Amino acid sequence: MNWARNLTFSAARVHRPGSVGELRQIVRNGTQVRAVGSGHSFSPIADTVGDLIRLDGLPRIVEIDRVNSMVTVSAGMHYADIAPEINRAGFALANLAALPHVSVAGACATGTHGSGDTQRCLAAAVAGIQWIGPDGNLNELQKAADPEVFAGSVVALGALGIVTRLTLEIEPAFDLRQRVRQGISLDDVANRFAEIFSAAYSASVFTDWHSGTAMVWLKQRTDQPTVHLQVGEPLSRPVHPTPGISPEACTQQLGVVGPWHERLPHFRAESPMWTGNELQSEYFLPRDQAGPAFSAIREIADLLAPILLVAEVRTVRADDLWLSPAYGRDSVTFHFTWIKNTVKVLPILQVVEERLSRFSARPHWGKITAMTPSDVTAHYQRADGFKNLLRTYDPDGKFRNQFIENHFPDVR
Structure with a gap:
């Protein structure tokens, strides 16, 4: 099962290889093969009826290249594992997701992101990839050597x-x-959107949409000028993003200074990644549509109230990665954490998507959506280019599953 236990994998076999050599043999002998990271995706993106591979058994590698400011890591490692080592070497990743327990490869493959006007999705930090092709052989691709193909090969x-x-x-x-x-007030968030989100290196707005109010989490770098945001009131005690839940698992607040990897996520790396009693959806919209999109969601706030646990709004800088939901446009993201009841959530989700469709909303690849696969890929100008990569790198479809076939049909 995945993290939220809303999906049961269909795999005939599950493998946890302890070496790249063992992994190559599994791939070479398999007919249908998929890899799974931390299992944090709510969509069936990692599922397969063949061989499902866990990568967290591979040797742990964190190799710092000080000259070129690069780090090479094992794909199955979690950000919670690599970040402290990078920090001890005197370096940092520019951004992290809200939850540090996600795997590096899984987060990059799905376009997972943090927040920040100047910050791109996590995959935009990738400068090199090593992967195993359908014949079991190792392949490598560098951004500097072949930027065009590279842009289609990360997400x-x-x-x-x-x-x-x-x-x-x-x-x-x-x-x-x-x-x-x-x-x-949500009126202030909508009307002062640029001011609020530029007030910190990373900013997130949490709301239930129904109350008409929100709170903003501001993560400010100590080596940059401090912006004193004059909206709302400062909190004098720690809080959790979801009302009614203890903030014990959250990263330290109240202005206490700490290293990047202990403040950029919302949740502490040492806190357990419990089984999620929730469902999640998220949509990337053009940033300049934030105001109208706020109005569109507020109009259905009463409809959302019975099934919405919390919502989060973030910003993501544009990138050039073909299947990144932020491809080619600075984005605002609307995230919804729902009760764990698919029957109740899906009809409301359809209403949300009808509202956001006028803004060319792209759903997060790892979250649930009611959009048809063809409607999803219609928002990606380079979808046909990605089909060509599928034909080139995996002509017989060893790494495809129903999710991939639905979104990119007629490849063979």
Whole structure:
């Protein structure tokens, strides 16, 4: 099962190889092969009826290239594992997801992101990939050597091969302080959107849409000028994004300075990744449509209230990765954490998507959606180019599953 236990995998066999050599043999002998990361996806993107491979048994590698400011890591490692080692070497990743327990390869393959006006999705930090092709042989691709093909091969949904290593861009380590302000009206969020989201290196707005109010989490770098946001009221105690839940698992707030990897995520790396009693959806919209999109969702707030646990709004800088939901446009993301009841959620989800469709919303590859696969891929200008990569790297479809076939049909 996945993290949320809303999916049961169909795999005939599950493997946890202890070496790249063993992994190559599994791939070479398999007919249908998929890799699974931390299992945090809510969609069936990693499922297969053949061989499902867990990568967390591979040797753990964190190799720092100080000269070129790069780090090479094992694909199955989690950000919670690699971040402290990168920090001890005096470096940092530019951004992290809300949850540090996700695997590096899985997060990059699905376009997972953090938040920040100047920050791209996590996959945009990838500078090199090593993966196993359908014949079991190792392949490598470098961004500097072949940027065009590379742009189509990073957010690849696991469909081009089994990734074994990733090389990521890093920068000098930095510290942040995290503060939370509450009681902000949604009118202020919509009307002062640019001001609020530019007030910190990373900013997130949490709301239930129904109350008409929100709180904003501000993660400010200590080596950058401090912006004093004058909306709402500062909180004097730690909080959890979801009302009624203890903040014990959350990263430290109240302006206490800490290293980048202990402040960028919302949740502590040392807190257990419990089984999620929830469902999640998320949509990337053009950033300049944030105001109208706010109005569109607020109009159905009463409809959302019975099934919505919490919603989060973030910003993501544009990138050039073909299947990244932020491809070619600075984005605002609308995230919804629902009760774990698919029967109740899906009809409401259809209403949400009808509202957001006018803004060319792209759903997160790893979340649930009611959109048809053809409607999803219609929002990606390079979808046909990705089909060509499928034909080139996996002509017989060893790494495809029903999810890939539905979104990219007629490849063979």
